[in-house]
Amino acid sequence: MSEKHQPSTQPDATEGAQDQPEALIAALVEIERHVGQSGWDQPARLFALVRTADLVAAEPHLADQLTVTSEDALSSIEQEDFRDGEDLMTTLAQIGWSESVHGCALALERTFLPAGLEDQIPANPDEAARFVAKHPQRQDVRVVVGSLRDGSSHGLARLVSEPDELLGGTQLVPALASALARTLA
Template structure:
């Protein structure tokens, strides 16, 4: 067996946990913290944590706002250095790519169009990103609601992985990562 992919492990665990709770759930955000760091910070819960010190442990955060404010809410998040990544669990309605161009620009009309379209698909997405840039998503479709039908990949979801990764970027220009900051 190859090396453990800790991001894949935590994303799939969160997906299974969400599936157990059922559909129509509010979005949830998790800080991903290494078991070793969490053991040091919270020795009283060490017996509940994975023994693999590099395993990622999801720590659920406060409730997120409604979906239309989600991207804005993500821009206000700043993680402490002890957080190695984050994961978002969210449900969305999607349409096939060839129909997306037909969606009206007006938000109320778009919601009605998508919500009533016969080709719509309800999906649950779990998007995980690490501070080092690693990304993985898992998608479960309501029409194929079984563990063996969950899709995984780094490029399955647009926009949200970038929004989550941005929560680890410095807010000030000239911070580490700036070309002049070498």
């Protein structure tokens, strides 16, 4: 089930550890906003999620640059050398994080067709990609999915056709959330 999120959602400074999903959602909203500033047609982008308190303790000079510094807040650190390669799931299966990383998130764009058109898509992967890319009913979407070490995950989505609407849910892209969770194991 998806729900709408306001892009300005931020965790409250009084939230406790049980509110990790709220901290995750706030981090994902910030990532989506950051990625969105560069427009569309971007490659996949990977982020480490660290506890903001730990980041400030290790790098005090960063405190002035952070928008949220509550104890349970999460900060994202883009992995600028990330390349998703030929197969995103294979690439993710090769990633592992240090214990200092509390979670991770991935932002990526995809094109999809509405339900009911599956039987028209060619079986050949290259032909299928061309078919979807040229179809008049295609939808372009940016998703940002994150997983934490405690097993929680969440996803956000923005359609290019609905730029002011941010959708989200825990089961938005479950296979991607699971693949991200495995990188934390």
